Amino acid sequence: NAGVMQNPRHLVRRRGQEARLRCSPMKGHSHVYWYRQLPEEGLKFMVYLQKENIIDESGMPKERFSAEFPKEGPSILRIQQVVRGDSAAYFCASTGAASYGYTFGSGTRLTVV
């Protein structure tokens, strides 16, 4: 019973490139949440998705960031034209349909050089 799988674990991008972060929720979980953790800071909510729907994107920057959770496949957090300030750890969590049992993935550490 695999947990929440995030890949890659580490991602290095040059300024201006695109970053794609993947999250496969736990088996049976249909709700996915993305959080960003900047150095020396807590986790900030970015977006909440269910299959094929964005439920709450109040924490997403208005530009360059997008997220999806297609019917098939993992959830993707996409950052276009990355800047140094995007360097952070990005964590994904999943829950079941009426569950408050959040399970977190190991995160993707993005470094923009």
Next chain:
Amino acid sequence: AQSVSQHNHHVILSEAASLELGCNYSYGGTVNLFWYVQYPGQHLQLLLKYFSGDPLVKGIKGFEAEFIKSKFSFNLRKPSVQWSDTAEYFCAVTWNTDKLIFGTGTRLQVFP
């Protein structure tokens, strides 16, 4: 806006000392409360959670937390810390919805 406050940013203790980390949240209706731990370089692990019932919650690794509704608090405690408890601790809350809001975290260092 709903918020979670952790007032202790950095706590340094010797082994066997007692620990209490503060967590306060803003009013906003029905809450579910969580404490997570993050060891260096690792992902978040759930220590304990409160949904309803007994306000004193027991978690893993000897941790416990007390929900005090009148104070909007959910402080984390451990009677005797160990060097292996060195980590960052996050309080998190949901209000009526599934979205977890985190505090800024408390970094705990335990010296032998």
